[in-house]
Amino acid sequence: MISDRVKKxxxxxxxxxxxxxxxLALVVIILLTAVxxxxxxxxxxxxxxxxxxxxxxxxxxxxxxxxxxHEFVGTREQSIVNETTGEFRNVQQEVPANASHPLGxxxxxxxxxxxxxxxxxxxxxxxxxGAALAAIVGVPYGLVAGYFGGRLDDGLMRAxxxxxxxxxxxxxxxxxxxxxxxxxxxxxxxDPFVAAAQGDxxxxxxxxxxxxxxxxxxxxxxxxxxxxxxxxxNWVWFARIARGEALxxxxxxxxxxxxxxxxxxxxxxxxxxxPNAITPIIVLATIQVAFIILLEASLSFLGFSGTNxxxxxxxxxxxxxxxxxxxxxxxxxxxxxxxxxxGVNLLGDWLRDALDPGIQGETGGV
Numbered sequence: 402m403i404s405d406r407v408k409k410x411x412x413x414x415x416x417x418x419x420x421x422x423x424x425l426a427l428v429v430i431i432l433l434t435a436v437x438x439x440x441x442x443x444x445x446x447x448x449x450x451x452x453x454x455x456x457x458x459x460x461x462x463x464x465x466x467x468x469x470x471h472e473f474v475g476t477r478e479q480s481i482v483n484e485t486t487g488e489f490r491n492v493q494q495e496v497p498a499n500a501s502h503p504l505g506x507x508x509x510x511x512x513x514x515x516x517x518x519x520x521x522x523x524x525x526x527x528x529x530x531g532a533a534l535a536a537i538v539g540v541p542y543g544l545v546a547g548y549f550g551g552r553l554d555d556g557l558m559r560a561x562x563x564x565x566x567x568x569x570x571x572x573x574x575x576x577x578x579x580x581x582x583x584x585x586x587x588x589x590x591x592d593p594f595v596a597a598a599q600g601d602x603x604x605x606x607x608x609x610x611x612x613x614x615x616x617x618x619x620x621x622x623x624x625x626x627x628x629x630x631x632x633x634x635n636w637v638w639f640a641r642i643a644r645g646e647a648l649x650x651x652x653x654x655x656x657x658x659x660x661x662x663x664x665x666x667x668x669x670x671x672x673x674x675x676p677n678a679i680t681p682i683i684v685l686a687t688i689q690v691a692f693i694i695l696l697e698a699s700l701s702f703l704g705f706s707g708t709n710x711x712x713x714x715x716x717x718x719x720x721x722x723x724x725x726x727x728x729x730x731x732x733x734x735x736x737x738x739x740x741x742x743x744g745v746n747l748l749g750d751w752l753r754d755a756l757d758p759g760i761q762g763e764t765g766g767v
Contacts (some may be wrong), residue, residue, distance in 0.1 A: 407680075407756060414755035424747025431741050435521040437619040439594045440609050442515035443501070446710060447618055450510030461722075464513070464729045465498045473498055475505070476726060505729045507719060513733050520623055520712040520734060523701075524694050524741060527628050531693040532686050534632035539639025540682060544670055546640070549646025556610040558644060570699055577629045577705045587707040589620040622708035627700055631693045643683050646678030653677075660764040680756040687749035691742045698738050712738050 415421050433440055450459035463473035475496040498505070504513040514641070564572070598615040602689040605611035647670075650656060656673050664672075666680040700706055701713025708714070712734040719730025 411752075411755045414751060418751055418754070420747045421751030424744045424751065427740055427744025428748055431521050431693065431737075431744065432525060434518055435525050437594070438522055439592060439598075439614040440519045440767065442512075442518045442617065443503075444512040444515045445616055445618065446511060446515040446519045446523050448511065450506070458510070459499065459502065459506055460497055460508055460510040461497065461727055462502050462506040462510075463498050463727075464733070465500065465503045473505075473729075504733050507730045508722070508727075509716075513715075513729060516710065516715055517712070517734055517737050519621070519710050520715060521741070522754070523624065523706075523708060523711045524697060524738070527631065527697040528690040528741075528745075529632040529696040531697070532689040534628070534640050535636040535689060535693075536682065536686055538632065539636035540643045540675075542636070543640035543643025543645075544647045544678065547644035548651050548666070548670055548674055550648070550651075554644070558640075561637045561640050564634070569634050569696060573627075573630050573634050573700060574703070574705060575695060576633060577626055577700065580626045580630065581705065581707070583626070586624075586626045588623045588625050589729070590623050591620050595619050622710065624697075624701075624707045626713075627697055627706055630700075630701060631696050634696070635689055635693065636690065638685060639682065643678060646681060647674050650674050650677050653662050684749060684753045684756060687745060687752055687755055691745040691749065692746070694738065694741055 415425075449481045458477070460477050461477045463475035467474050475498075476493045478493060502512050502514070504517070505514075506512055542557060542561070546554045567575075594608065594614050595617050596619070598605060598608050598611045598618075608614060651674065653673075656669060659669050659673055697706070697709070698713035698716070699713040701708075704714075704717070706714060706725045709718070715734040716731045716738075719727065719732075719734075722728065722730050
């Protein structure tokens with residue numbers, strides 16, 4: 402579907418655009434981090450270190466400072482017994498940074514860096530699959546409406562316009578309220594690296610840090626409902642773009658020639674309309690990934706995700722700490738969201754400039 406001329410345009414624009422190179426680097430790093438999370442995470446992201454038994458107290462550790470000679474200092478509430486009266490009183494104890502937790506820990510002693518690494522899995526999976534499902538629904542819908550036109554076009558697009566009458570977040574929350582009690586609200590995805598490290602099928606010598614990987618979570622909780630809902634919320638943008646392209650392409654001479662030779666409508670849509678409409682759809686899909694990452698983070702922040710190992714859930718968990726000086730719990734996953742969204746948007750800008758510089762406006766994205 403992509404001609405040699407378009408490929409050359411992509412390469413030329415990529416080599417000339419520093420922002421495209423930065424965007425690609427960010428996206429590749431985040432994707433590799435998500436895929437190889439068990440090997441890269443320094444600690445199990447779900448393990449709590451609250452100082453019970455023989456376990457050291459590692460809650461509320463601040464991050465290491467990037468400035469030489471400067472240290473961040475956290476505080477932790479400590480109960481002290483008055484030897485005279487036997488009464489307990491709470492005091493604020495200063496907590497220094499710990500090199501084994503470079504981005505600090507939360508109030509449960511869970512490592513922030515490890516949670517950020519594992520949070521990338523959910524955010525990127527939801528972003529990519531949500532955009533793909535939205536395109537699968539919206540593109541055929543829009544192509545059919547634009548190609549046939551008339552009353553069919555009016556009926557289909559008025560139904561699509563109803564979706565646009567609701568704010569995306571409000572509509573997503575309403576749909577999750579309908580589907581969250583279903584049996585497919587979440588799914589447990591087994592981690593192949595952890596399974597291989599714990600089993601005998603693959604020699605451990607082939608798995609980097611096999612002993613460490615074996616201690617990581619065996620499954621990843623994937624929010625199925627959230628993925629379906631973000632696709633239902635965003636398919637209309639693909640429908641509108643596909644319809645606009647089909648309206649302009651259906652009157653081209655090669656479409657008229659195919660029709661006069663007896664080609665069916667399905668054949669024309671598949672072999673002539675879709676290939677020539679794919680450019681703006683690809684650009685829109687890239688931008689939609691960034692938008693869906695933000696939407697998923699918002700839903701996780703509000704507690705609708707079904708899993709707490711996401712960037713949005715970590716921001717929600719640490720929001721109360723912003724007023725007590727524990728800024729890193731919310732700030733670090735917030736930075737991860739910014740980097741992911743900026744990286745994807747920079748890629749979208751590159752694709753737009755290279756594939757179709759004339760694309761304007763109607764993206765529905767960030």
